[in-house]
Amino acid sequence: MPELPDRAQVVIIGGGVVGCSLAYHLVKRGWRDVLLLERKRLTSGTTWHAAGLVGQLRATQNLTRLAQYTTALYRGLEAETGQPTGFRRCGSLAIATTPGRLEELARGAAMASCFGLEAQMLGATEAAARWPQMHAGDVLGGVFLPEDGYTSPIDTTQALAKGARQGGARILENLRVTRILHAHGAVTGVETDQGVVQAEYVVNCAGLWARELAAQCGVAVPLHAAEHFYVVTEPIPGLPHDLPVLRDPDSRTYVKPEQGKLLIGWFEEVAKPWGMRGVPEDFEFGHLPDDFEHIAPLLELAQKRIPALAETGIRLFFNGPESFTPDDRYLLGEAPELKRAFVAAGFNSIGIQSAGGAGKVLADWIVDGHPPMDLWDVDIRRVMPFQRNRRYLQDRTVETLGLLYDMHWPFRQPASARGVRRTPLHGALAAAGACFGETAGWERANWFAPPGMAPRYEYSYGRQNWFEASATEHRAVREAVGLFDLSSFAKFVVEGRDAEAVLNRICANDVAVPPGRVVYTQWLNERGGIEADVTVTREAADRYLVVTAAASQTRDLAWLRRHIPEDARCAAFDTTSGLATIAVMGPQSRALLSRLTDADLSNAAFPFATSQVIDLAYARLRATRITYVGELGWELYMPSEFAAGVHQVLVEAGADLGLRHAGYHALNSLRIEKAYRHWGHDIGEEDTPLEAGLGFALAWGKPGGFIGREALLPKRGQPLPKRLVVVTLEDPEPLLYHNEPIFRDGVLVGRTTSAMFGHTIGRSIALGYVENAEGVTPDWLASGRFEILVGTRHVAATAALKPPYDPAGARIRA
Structure with a gap:
């Protein structure tokens, strides 16, 4: 066995497909002093038993870009390294048996066009022709992605490892990392069962073991294992050799052709968490006990979909663990708690199709000191410290495995592990009819049910049951006064x-x-x-x-x-937990607050963008005149123990002024009418303030400058080929959400980034980026015919740089 070195520039912990991909890409970037340590043998954790599906269309633009890269990498990996990978491009077919699923597939296919991914919407007859062995009597249609396929997980990992070794990386097996070493807020190396290795960078790619290993050095890596089931059939006579991968999400089933046989797997609605007391150290190429009873109902559905299964024997019934994160997105990047400690873990059964792109961008991040693209979807910095809690993870994992194939409805909220973080107003808002959603563990009032209506979501792609209730809240803020609980900020x-x-x-x-x-x-x-x-x-x-x-x-x-x-x-x-925040917004907000304070709230005494400590009711608090809804209003910051009392007197004093509680759905529709940006949707690390229309917030000449100034200076005053615009549908019926393609004169020019129905303007409105090489100008926007692709329908729209509601901002300074 090769000797363990005393030091390395980078130590990668874990020899699954992700760790080997990272090593491969680091040497591609010219780094040679790369050491990968695997506790047993390469692929022996979860990689070896993966189904090997390689799909490209993911939930967001950047995750799709990473999956596209993975496919291209695997396609050429054998020719580069000489190691067979088993990659085959056969396409994939996803079918729909409900109108909602068909709408989901259509919107996904439309999103795919935003980044050059071919996705063909098929009718029921066309879908049946792609998979003649399936029963298609209930199929409404589907989407076919011709560039998708599958690969051999073990062979592909070995090819990546071989490529890494050819570039100079060292890979040692049967060597367990027991601890990540650190000092003064940064990693210093690793401790193993065979000695210590000093290192500048340490990357936790430990899969099932990543959570416990990270916890030893104070890093939160929230993931939990769940049992994952699939079967492999006996050979099926007459099975075509060119069948695509089949996904039947309404039956929670995927089917992969495999040399005349079929591999059939499931993502069941109620999963079985595993490893609640930790994963055994000797776990290697491990099988979990069979549980035919657990999966029998889904196997029965698969037999109805593919009638030949009823007459075909099962060669293998497999049950193995996969690790899942609380939001079904993997964890990537530098840990916020520890410098130069990186993580790539929690791949939620999509590790094979994600590994190529994840390895590349993480290698770029390590080498360049920053991510090469906006990775917020999977950035580990989205994790909250409480999420490492084992009980929370166990309870959430019951749901998250099934969410992979559940309906991805707009505004869908998780049902498990709820009630983690509650604001001081939670009880009062619940009594007022609040229907809560979850963000970062916070229970937040998304909308308020009127009397006689249950505060419960009824999901669809159309106007959901809360649509009119939220419209009432929206109009109250525009016409009278609304109260928001913003304590989670x-x-x-x-x-x-x-x-x-x-x-x-x-x-x-x-x-x-x-x-x-x-x-x-x-x-x-x-x-x-x-x-x-x-x-x-x-x-x-x-x-x-x-x-x-x-x-x-x-x-x-x-x-x-x-x-x-x-x-x-x-x-x-x-100080988040110590300060509650109540926003009072609308043209009657000054009248309401004046009833409860002696402070002068006039424009002269309390202008916009100022903040004062005032007495209000029995509390002393900070009142800040600012808005995220485009109306006159104040945000009230107070110690949390005062919030319930302040809320009570506001509700009592505002009854005759038309005061209404308002939720985050109304907040969103109000802010989009004003084209207020939202970080993570409309703006991010790939967008500049100039492109986002935020140049007014740049203090070019202040002493000492600011981070990023030098990069922006050459673009100052120049035509911008990319701009954030406001897009409004002309038809009041369709609803927009995000990632819808934007066309100008029939040419794809951009995509929406966030959207909502604007109850003041009476139609859907979106923010989105459009591109024009000569510059996105008001004249270019005004001279074109714009359309939004909503599913399969092109809908006429207008595009502008200014919001349709109060573009001069007069109301916020009223």
């Missing part, structure tokens, strides 16, 4: 003698303002992309309050802390 205090200098370098806007001023700003990376979208309130000469989105809490705090110089007299701490 993340809040950080930045304090110290150097707080101004530190924040002014991080923020693109100028925060060297008098106390009591509020600054809207972005945090940029060195390439000019948007890392965060925040408001900064100067509370005192040496103290600021930063407010950002709930989902960005971990990411933004890590970004902030890592950009505070070590010698700065400045500290940042999270």
Whole structure:
């Protein structure tokens, strides 16, 4: 056995397909001192028993881009390395047996056109012709992706490992990493059962063991194993050799042709978590006990879909573990808790089709010091610390395996492991009819059911049961006054003698303002992309309050802390849990608040974008005049123990002013009518403030500049080939969600990034990016005929740079 070296530039823990892909791509980037350590033998954890499906169409643009890269990589890997991979391009067919599923497939196929992925919508007869062995009497249609296929998991991993070795990487098997070593907030190496290896970078690709290994060094890697079942049939006479992979999500079934046999697997609605007390250290090429009773109902459905199965024997009944994350998206990137500690884990049964792209972008991230594209969908910085909780993970995993093939309805909420984080107003909002959704573990009121209606979602692609209730909330904010519980928003205090200098370098806007001023700003990376979208309130000469989105809490705090110089007299701490936030918004908000405070709320005494500490009812709180809905209003920040009392008096005092509770669906429809951006949808690290129409928030001339300024300077004042625009449908019936293709004069020019029905303007409205090599200008937008592809239908639309509602912003300064 090769000797364990004393040090390496990079240590990769885990020899599955993802770890080997990372090693392969690191040497492709020119790094030679790469050491991969595998506790047993390559692929022996979960890779070896994967079905090997290679599909490209994923839920989002960037995940699809990674899957497309994976397919292209596997297609040429054998020719490059000399190692057979078993890759075969046979296409894949997904079928629909319900109208909702057909709509889901159609919208997915439309999204695929945004990034050049061929996806053919088929009628029922065409779908049946692609898979003549299936019963198609109940099939309504399907989508065929000709570039999809399958590969051999073991052979493909060995090919990646061979390519890594050819590039200089060392791969050692039968060597267990027992601990990740660290000091002063950064990794220093690994401890193994055969000695210590010093390292600049450590990457946790340990699969089933990744959670426990990460926990030893304080990193949260929330994943949990579940049992996954498939069968392999005996040979089926007459089975065509060119059948595509078949996906029947309404029956929770996938079918892979395999040398005259069929591999049939399932993602059942109620899964079986496994390894609740940890995964055994000696687990290698492991099978779990058969449980035919558990999977029998789905096998019966598969036999109805493929009648030949009823007369075919089963050669193999397999049950093996796969690891799942709480949101069914894998975990990738540098851990926020520990510098130079990277993670690639939790691949939710799609590790084979994700490994090529994941390995490439993670290698780029390590080598270049930043991700090569917006990876927020899978970025480990979305994880909340509580999510490492074993009981939470076990309970959520019961649901997450099945979600892979469940209906991906708009606004769908998880049903398991709920009630983790509750605001101080939770009980009062529930009594008011709130229907709660979940974000970052928070229970948040998405809409309020009127009397006689149950606060429960009824999902569809059309107008869901809460549509009119949310419309009423929306109109109350526009016409009277609405109350939002925004306590889940993340809040950080930045304090110290150097707080101004530190924040002014991080923020693109100028925060060297008098106390009591509020600054809207972005945090940029060195390439000019948007890392965060925040408001900064100067509370005192040496103290600021930063407010950002709930989902960005971990990411933004890590970004902030890592950009505070070590010698700065400045500290940042999270005060989210200590401060409740109630937003009072609408033309009657001043009248309502004036009933409860002696403070002067007039424009002269309390102008827009200012903040004051006031007495309101029995509380002393911070009132900030700012808005995310485009109306006159205030956000009220107070210690959490005061929130219930303040809420009660607001409700009582606002009854005759038309006060209504409003939820996050109304917040979304209101903000989109005003074209207010949302980080993670409309803006991200690949988008610049200039492209996003946020140039007004750039303080070009402030002393010391800001991170990203040098990258943006050459683009200042120049025509921009990419711009964020507001797109409004002309037909009031169709609904938009996001990732719908945008056409101008019949040519694909962009895609939507977020959308909602605008109840004030009476039709669906979206934000989205469009591109034109000569520049996206008002004239170019006005001179074209725009359409949005909604499923299979092209719908006429208008596109503009300014919002359709109150474009001058007069109402927020009323």
